[in-house]
Amino acid sequence: MKHGEFECDWIARFDNYKAIVRVNDTCVQLCLWDTAGQEDYDRLRPLSYPQTDVFLVCFSLESQASFQNAEHKWFPEIKHHCADVPTILVGTKLDIRENTTRSNAEGKQEDKRTSAVLYNQGLAMANKMECVKYVECSAKTQKGVKYVFDQAIKAVLNSRRAGRAKRATILDIFLICFSLDDSYSFQNVEDKWIPEVRHYCPFVPFILIGTKLDLRYENKDAENEASSKGNSFVSYKDGRSLSNKVNAAGYIECSALTQKGVKSAFDEAVRTVLTTTKTKKGKTTFLCTL
Incomplete structure (x- = not known):
């Protein structure tokens, strides 16, 4: 047929x-x-x-x-x-x-x-x-x-x-990322990603991460363009406020372009796993989902 x-x-x-x-x-x-x-x-x-x-x-x-x-x-x-x-x-x-x-x-x-x-x-x-x-x-x-x-x-x-x-049974931590130059991406964290993570992995900790930090401080043209489209950059205060509201284990901002804050993000992820879960003796690897 x-x-x-x-x-x-x-x-x-x-x-x-x-x-x-x-x-x-x-x-x-x-x-x-x-x-x-x-x-x-x-x-x-x-x-x-x-x-x-x-x-x-x-x-x-x-x-x-x-x-x-x-x-x-x-x-x-x-x-x-x-x-x-x-x-x-x-x-x-x-x-x-x-x-x-x-x-x-x-x-x-x-x-x-x-x-x-x-x-x-x-x-x-x-x-x-x-x-x-x-x-x-x-x-x-x-x-x-x-x-x-x-x-x-x-x-x-x-x-x-x-x-x-x-997968939910083997995850140690989530890194929930949003773009600091996009308020819609920021809103999506609360409306979509956190409900999904809580549904499938209610006991797995997560860290909220704002990406593209370089754009917020170094690219005024990008900021002006975003504002003209009804969009806006997300401030550190807003990111921290959402992190507290959703009970995230931490809030970090970083830039993959300049590498600023990237190491801090993963260091915080490891610290969170070590302090919130009882690991087996000799365990040195963790599964982190972005």
Whole structure:
């Protein structure tokens, strides 16, 4: 299926498609990479795997051989190259299985045995391979196709949330930075970044850092330009006031250009970790997130 049209004479190839879809009021750009499964492409195919957010492992519901191939070839290959990426098992050609089942029920076929893969078989395989979901669809009738991609998007969003929660257990301190020449950046600290940090890591200390200190004192032209646009430089008093308001462990101003205050920022981060957490004996490394 391409551009919503079913291709009767489909040829296996490498191709990619993009689409804007909405799931639970979230607008997502979906980029689909369609890879060729022939052995001739075994070395080329993994080149498309980096930065993949979710895999759709597809097999034909009318073929037990295709079904077994998912377990013996595709899952091992994916786990080898992208062990931590979520996978969804997808049974395709649902219309053929449904037509076969209907014909058997009406007695139109003498041999009522069929090689079609049943739903319970697919579900068992998905559980065995630790897939996040098992779905079935038909590109010809469009039945289940939208559901497949909705589940793929949800798998990615859930995986990212889980990743954030996992990182929260190993972080020692946050450095929440804003630009001293941008009052909107300063406001974003209170409106966005601090609520996010508190949501995922409520017990991890953070330091508030004002960057681009050189611009506030040395570039009057930049200050005048910012003022003309309704923006303004953030004063030390304002930065310190916000730091106290949000219970930050400290407030530092620095300039990456002149290096002024940079060492102080990291020294303060280390001191904060040492004084607010009980570290294990011999521990000398800390994880700091900017």
